[in-house]
Amino acid sequence: MSEASKAQGEAARGQIKGAREPLLELRNLATWFRTDEGIAKAVDGVSYQIYPGETLGLVGESGSGKSVSALSIMRLVPSPPGFVERGEIFFKGEPLLSIPDEDFRLIRGNEIAMIFQEPMTALNPVYTVGDQVMEAIILHRGLDRVAAREHAIKMLTKVGIPSPETRVDTYPHEMSGGMRQRVMIAIAMSCDPALLIADEPTTALDVTIQAQILDLILELQEQAGMSVLLITHDLAVVAETAQHVAVMYAGKVVEYASVEDLFAQPRHPYSIGLFRSLPDLATQGKRLAAIPGMVPSATQFPSGCRFRPRCSIATDLCASSEPPLVSLEAGGAHTVACHHLEEARAL
Amino acid sequence: MSDPVNPGNAKAPLLEVRGLKKYFPVRKGLFSRVVGQVKAVDGLDFTLGRGETMSLVGESGCGKTTAGRTLLRLLAPTAGQVLYTPDPEAAPIDIFKLSAAEMRALRPDLQIIFQDPYASLNPRITVGNAIAEPLLVHKVTTASEVEDRVAQLLERVGLRPDVGNRFPHEFSGGQRQRVGIARALALGPKLIICDEAVSALDVSIQAQVINLLKDLQEEFGISYIFIAHDLSVVRYLSDSLAVMYLGRIVESGTAQQIFDDPQHPYTRALLSAIPHADPSKRGERIPMTGEIPSPIHPPSGCHFHTRCALAEDRCRSEWPASVVLGAGHQAACHLVQSAGTGEA
Numbered sequence: 001m002s003e004a005s006k007a008q009g010e011a012a013r014g015q016i017k018g019a020r021e022p023l024l025e026l027r028n029l030a031t032w033f034r035t036d037e038g039i040a041k042a043v044d045g046v047s048y049q050i051y052p053g054e055t056l057g058l059v060g061e062s063g064s065g066k067s068v069s070a071l072s073i074m075r076l077v078p079s080p081p082g083f084v085e086r087g088e089i090f091f092k093g094e095p096l097l098s099i100p101d102e103d104f105r106l107i108r109g110n111e112i113a114m115i116f117q118e119p120m121t122a123l124n125p126v127y128t129v130g131d132q133v134m135e136a137i138i139l140h141r142g143l144d145r146v147a148a149r150e151h152a153i154k155m156l157t158k159v160g161i162p163s164p165e166t167r168v169d170t171y172p173h174e175m176s177g178g179m180r181q182r183v184m185i186a187i188a189m190s191c192d193p194a195l196l197i198a199d200e201p202t203t204a205l206d207v208t209i210q211a212q213i214l215d216l217i218l219e220l221q222e223q224a225g226m227s228v229l230l231i232t233h234d235l236a237v238v239a240e241t242a243q244h245v246a247v248m249y250a251g252k253v254v255e256y257a258s259v260e261d262l263f264a265q266p267r268h269p270y271s272i273g274l275f276r277s278l279p280d281l282a283t284q285g286k287r288l289a290a291i292p293g294m295v296p297s298a299t300q301f302p303s304g305c306r307f308r309p310r311c312s313i314a315t316d317l318c319a320s321s322e323p324p325l326v327s328l329e330a331g332g333a334h335t336v337a338c339h340h341l342e343e344a345r346a347l
Numbered sequence: 348m349s350d351p352v353n354p355g356n357a358k359a360p361l362l363e364v365r366g367l368k369k370y371f372p373v374r375k376g377l378f379s380r381v382v383g384q385v386k387a388v389d390g391l392d393f394t395l396g397r398g399e400t401m402s403l404v405g406e407s408g409c410g411k412t413t414a415g416r417t418l419l420r421l422l423a424p425t426a427g428q429v430l431y432t433p434d435p436e437a438a439p440i441d442i443f444k445l446s447a448a449e450m451r452a453l454r455p456d457l458q459i460i461f462q463d464p465y466a467s468l469n470p471r472i473t474v475g476n477a478i479a480e481p482l483l484v485h486k487v488t489t490a491s492e493v494e495d496r497v498a499q500l501l502e503r504v505g506l507r508p509d510v511g512n513r514f515p516h517e518f519s520g521g522q523r524q525r526v527g528i529a530r531a532l533a534l535g536p537k538l539i540i541c542d543e544a545v546s547a548l549d550v551s552i553q554a555q556v557i558n559l560l561k562d563l564q565e566e567f568g569i570s571y572i573f574i575a576h577d578l579s580v581v582r583y584l585s586d587s588l589a590v591m592y593l594g595r596i597v598e599s600g601t602a603q604q605i606f607d608d609p610q611h612p613y614t615r616a617l618l619s620a621i622p623h624a625d626p627s628k629r630g631e632r633i634p635m636t637g638e639i640p641s642p643i644h645p646p647s648g649c650h651f652h653t654r655c656a657l658a659e660d661r662c663r664s665e666w667p668a669s670v671v672l673g674a675g676h677q678a679a680c681h682l683v684q685s686a687g688t689g690e691a
């Protein structure tokens with residue numbers, strides 16, 4: 001991470017205090033699925049904001065609804081069984097959910113682009129990588145094939161693919177996992193999106209390749225000033241890349257804060273437990289403070305606070321009423337959903 | 348089996364691996380002609396102490412899984428020797444020299460658990476029966492006692508004993524991993540190879556399983572060979588570690604030596620790539636361009652020279668011999684300086 005991008009982050013945070021408009025905002029979004037076991041409330045009243053030029057890290061246990069919230073933004077939730085139950089998504093101030101599908105196609109892949117964990121499933125095995133990079137450019141930029149090919153080679157160069165002039169004609173299976181992820185990024189970046197959604201973009205990769213890909217995303221972000229929604233289960237990746245973090249648990253955001261505030265002092269009992277579970281130098285040789293139990297199924301969330309069965313300070317109130325997400329201090333950016341914040345401080 | 352580890356015996360290693368090699372043939376064409384070899388594991392030397400954990404780390408494809416499977420003879424070795432000394436008072440057992448029957452008798456001692464135990468559990472067999480099976484096959488428990496023993500094992504790994512009559516798909520990832528551990532534990536192993544055993548688990552569940560592995564080690568004196576790509580987990584669990592690159596160990600030592608004082612350029616680059624869970628430490632990384640080359644055509648000389656910022660002429664022609672840097676600390680690089688008379 002360079003000094004320049006640190007300074008940029010600093011500047012960006014300064015601007016937030018001056019009440020900057022978010023680029024994207026989820027407001028009370030609920031995306032559910034009809035399943036054999038009943039309704040799966042995968043995303044159930046989620047709000048978060050992504051500011052221009054910033055990265056929001058979205059973390060949380062497997063099945064907590066991270067991907068479904070992103071797919072909801074992209075309108076890629078399989079339907080049936082999935083449907084948006086309530087809530088709204090604002091992009092540049094416009095409500096996204098009420099835009100007709102034909103018009104949304106001009107936004108998807110153009111203003112908002114997405115990359116996935118497993119690039120092999122997202123890339124089409126029967127087309128060359130060049131064809132796939134060109135597709136979006138031809139669709140959204142109206143370039144002819146010759147110009148699109150030029151642009152595709154430029155994009156492959158930009159994401160660090162060696163000998164792009166020959167690589168442009170190869171097929172995805174001829175590339176390593178790290179290269180395929182670079183191709184995905186080239187496709188996503190080809191139309192200069194305002195928002196890049198990266199769903200576990202490095203989870204399947206080695207740390208060395210992960211570092212290269214994260215550096216690449218940060219570098220492209222700096223050049224283009226785009227925003228990034230980075231979904232990951234790795235808190236360290238968030239620490240290295242994000243300005244804000246939303247922690248999800250069982251279909252809800254339980255804590256939202258600047259990366260500095262969250263890492264300095266997580267306030268929700270689940271976030272606290274998550275940090276304690278990390279093996280690091282401080283815990284060397286000691287037992288890890290694992291959170292007992294496991295995540296409830298999305299079809300059977302417990303009443304009240306969904307973390308209650310695993311929370312050591314739960315009370316009757318936690319069983320009867322669901323804690324709302326509230327600011328720690330009036331107007332502050334750090335919000336937490338817990339009835340017993342004072343007690344949680346002593347955890 | 349429940350004897351605490353005797354620290355007095357710590358000197359006699361449980362396992363000593365010498366020159367371990369595993370090559371796979373590369374076949375091509377209509378008649379599957381052998382056209383070359385993948386040198387997946389190309390001469391490993393290391394020792395594993397009693398009740399200790401040694402980790403194998405390195406990028407995807409460097410040969411970690413192959414090394415683990417070969418040293419347990421789940422794959423036929425190409426070359427090398429594995430000396431196993433379950434009883435420190437007795438002579439070591441040369442694993443690759445055992446007959447099939449002798450090897451079978453040793454199986455209970457040597458277990459392996461994988462990233463997704465789901466793949467190794469039969470979906471139509473209850474987890475109770477899956478755990479009972481090795482007990483009955485190796486006749487370590489009589490049919491009348493087996494139910495109690497299974498219940499005991501399930502409880503030991505933190506599952507309710509009555510879940511024994513459920514099927515694998517009814518379990519979460521963390522629970523399935525516990526079933527896999529119970530199964531490996533059933534026969535009272537001395538060594539468990541954990542191949543990415545916690546990699547697929549959520550942080551909070553991963554911590555539960557790591558704690559369980561540590562408890563079992565303390566209770567039963569089990570040694571682990573831990574294969575993982577998450578280096579913070581490796582640091583937390585390991586007594587020693589070996590860093591692999593294209594089938595060879597480039598640096599080995601105690602966890603402290605490797606993490607606090609890495610000497611090989613590859614180890615340094617690998618460690619600097621680990622993100623820190625601390626936003627104030629957004630650090631500079633040692634740049635390492637490119638990806639791990641194909642083991643079918645490994646680079647000449649030092650395998651790492653195609654990505655090493657410090658490479659010089661001789662790196663391209665001469666394979667660097669391992670240099671002793673301190674007690675138990677070795678690295679194979681032309682640029683590292685020997686500590687003179689290291690007593691490794």
Ligand SMILES: Nc1ncnc2c1ncn2[C@@H]1O[C@H](COP(=O)(O)OP(=O)(O)OP(=O)(O)O)[C@@H](O)[C@H]1O
Pocket residue numbers: 033034035040041042043060061062063064065066067068069078081082233297298
């Ligand atoms: N097509 C579907 N049909 C039914 N349920 C679904 C479907 N897709 C997702 N879900 C459910 O929605 C919930 C949230 O899933 P989601 O993929 O968003 O989790 P996640 O936070 O991204 O987890 P992970 O870290 O494992 O990727 C899960 O309980 C999942 O089972």
Ligand SMILES: Nc1ncnc2c1ncn2[C@@H]1O[C@H](COP(=O)(O)OP(=O)(O)OP(=O)(O)O)[C@@H](O)[C@H]1O
Pocket residue numbers: 371372385386387405406407408409410411412413414642
């Ligand atoms: N049965 C096989 N036949 C041919 N080549 C193989 C076979 N098994 C593994 N290899 C090759 O041997 C090398 C080492 O593979 P191995 O699975 O041991 O790596 P690894 O370090 O465990 O990687 P990962 O981190 O991806 O699990 C790779 O190049 C692989 O393609």
Ligand code: SF4
Pocket residue numbers: 268269270305306307308311312313314315318323337338339340
């Ligand atoms: S609301 Fe209650 S159960 Fe939920 S996290 Fe807070 S204290 Fe725990």
Ligand code: SF4
Pocket residue numbers: 611612613649650651652653655656657658659662667679680681682
């Ligand atoms: S021997 Fe040469 S190429 Fe290999 S790690 Fe050392 S300096 Fe780098």
Ligand SMILES: [Mg+2]
Pocket residue numbers: 066067068199
């Ligand atoms: Mg997901």
Ligand SMILES: [Mg+2]
Pocket residue numbers: 411412413
């Ligand atoms: Mg492997």
